[in-house]
Amino acid sequence: MKYATKYVSPVLTVDLILFRVIDGRLNVLLLNRPANPFKDYWSLPGGYAPRGETTLEALRRIMSYKIGIDVKKLAYLDQLRAFDTVARDPRGHAVSIAYIAADNSVKPTKTAAEVAFFPVDNLPELAYDHQDIIQLGRDRLILEVNHTNLIKTLLPPLFTMADIQAAYEAVFGRELDKRNFQKKFFKLNQVTATGKFKYNANSRPAKLYKFNTSTINQLSNNLD
Amino acid sequence: MKYATKYVSPVLTVDLILFRVIDGRLNVLLLNRPANPFKDYWSLPGGYAPRGETTLEALRRIMSYKIGIDVKKLAYLDQLRAFDTVARDPRGHAVSIAYIAADNSVKPTKTAAEVAFFPVDNLPELAYDHQDIIQLGRDRLILEVNHTNLIKTLLPPLFTMADIQAAYEAVFGRELDKRNFQKKFFKLNQVTATGKFKYNANSRPAKLYKFNTSTINQLSNNLD
DNA sequence: CATAGTAAGTGTATACTATACACGAACTAG
DNA sequence: CTAGTTCGTGTATAGTATACACTTACTATG
Numbered sequence: 001m002k003y004a005t006k007y008v009s010p011v012l013t014v015d016l017i018l019f020r021v022i023d024g025r026l027n028v029l030l031l032n033r034p035a036n037p038f039k040d041y042w043s044l045p046g047g048y049a050p051r052g053e054t055t056l057e058a059l060r061r062i063m064s065y066k067i068g069i070d071v072k073k074l075a076y077l078d079q080l081r082a083f084d085t086v087a088r089d090p091r092g093h094a095v096s097i098a099y100i101a102a103d104n105s106v107k108p109t110k111t112a113a114e115v116a117f118f119p120v121d122n123l124p125e126l127a128y129d130h131q132d133i134i135q136l137g138r139d140r141l142i143l144e145v146n147h148t149n150l151i152k153t154l155l156p157p158l159f160t161m162a163d164i165q166a167a168y169e170a171v172f173g174r175e176l177d178k179r180n181f182q183k184k185f186f187k188l189n190q191v192t193a194t195g196k197f198k199y200n201a202n203s204r205p206a207k208l209y210k211f212n213t214s215t216i217n218q219l220s221n222n223l224d
Numbered sequence: 225m226k227y228a229t230k231y232v233s234p235v236l237t238v239d240l241i242l243f244r245v246i247d248g249r250l251n252v253l254l255l256n257r258p259a260n261p262f263k264d265y266w267s268l269p270g271g272y273a274p275r276g277e278t279t280l281e282a283l284r285r286i287m288s289y290k291i292g293i294d295v296k297k298l299a300y301l302d303q304l305r306a307f308d309t310v311a312r313d314p315r316g317h318a319v320s321i322a323y324i325a326a327d328n329s330v331k332p333t334k335t336a337a338e339v340a341f342f343p344v345d346n347l348p349e350l351a352y353d354h355q356d357i358i359q360l361g362r363d364r365l366i367l368e369v370n371h372t373n374l375i376k377t378l379l380p381p382l383f384t385m386a387d388i389q390a391a392y393e394a395v396f397g398r399e400l401d402k403r404n405f406q407k408k409f410f411k412l413n414q415v416t417a418t419g420k421f422k423y424n425a426n427s428r429p430a431k432l433y434k435f436n437t438s439t440i441n442q443l444s445n446n447l448d
Numbered sequence: 449c450a451t452a453g454t455a456a457g458t459g460t461a462t463a464c465t466a467t468a469c470a471c472g473a474a475c476t477a478g
Numbered sequence: 479c480t481a482g483t484t485c486g487t488g489t490a491t492a493g494t495a496t497a498c499a500c501t502t503a504c505t506a507t508g
Binding site for chain 2 (some may be wrong): 482
């Protein structure tokens, strides 16, 4: 038994919110739209999700050719939710399944005029309802960073305590006390000192740490 | 510019996870399927979401005629997420937007053979991937109850401290200490004693409380 | 080589929160 | 009047959160 053809479904699309931390600020990947609708506006990268393909499969295909990244290699990727208002796409009713991702190392292969990272607190005018989608993505990111060791996806393999505190501060959008942060963070047993150092221009070298596991785990406490 | 017709979208559907607490146990509303696929299996109530209607509008229409409830009157209703595996519906690729709801007072107008509440820890065999959907719904419910005053949606207008503790225990799936629970809960300033009592068969009467607000608010602390 | 400059690294005191735990009070039924 | 049942309550202790400032280890420069 197939679905009756008297029903016409909305168009289904996928969008990706890819976060990273640059210079202590939370950034999101945007694509400059080459065509209408919203030509020359910045938008979340996304595309059409056809029948017979999961939205994750569609996302992988689309991000590969539009952005030049492999979403399977992203350190964190999860579904956010569906956005389904009828008027959100001027071409007609399109329901978008938004995905949220975090990764500080994957680089798009496109030019900066086509694809670029923007600080989330200083975004350009965006196409569609992508402003709203990013807002919910930030809320989810804060939640996940608070309950898991997801912060590792926003750090390089070796990092200093200042790096990791800056990453938390970028996600939370507020400053943390250095001594209290380190006490709480070390109690979570997430990182190990490597014995290596980062040598700064003009100050005491900083110990370099690495995460103990490569998996994303629930944490007993949070740092916010 | 319309979407090119060379793309065929999956069918879009909606499903509802409606929670309530009965006799200290968390229950979920299920519908006995009158037709194939999965004829005579229990399932989450749901239906087709056509182009031109938001999934929430579709949900309202469907629940009205299939279950006899008005989802706008539910004390809590929110989108959970999309479920989109290709094989989840034997009729063909159907992406479902699942909604989560909590309400202890709305009653379906259908017979118990058609529509009934089942304890979440004692569910019958379910159609589709509805077992998985319910599991994620429970996870979300716990999260929301822990961060908001959503517990009020699972209680009658007047309730005892034993009632509210039982509701929390039903959601969390574990017992809480009575004295510590009351200390923590009262500190949240959510309820006021009404001066009324619930007179039990054979024991001291229990004070009846009511919630101070009708809105769902974030809480500073949680009880889990 | 001495000094200035910079970021790293660290501890303590205090307030608050979490947990464990038991018994008298207030009612009804017989 | 007694037995039975649920209600309502406090304290002590351990653990956690917060506020707060100086010394250390290096580089750059004169």
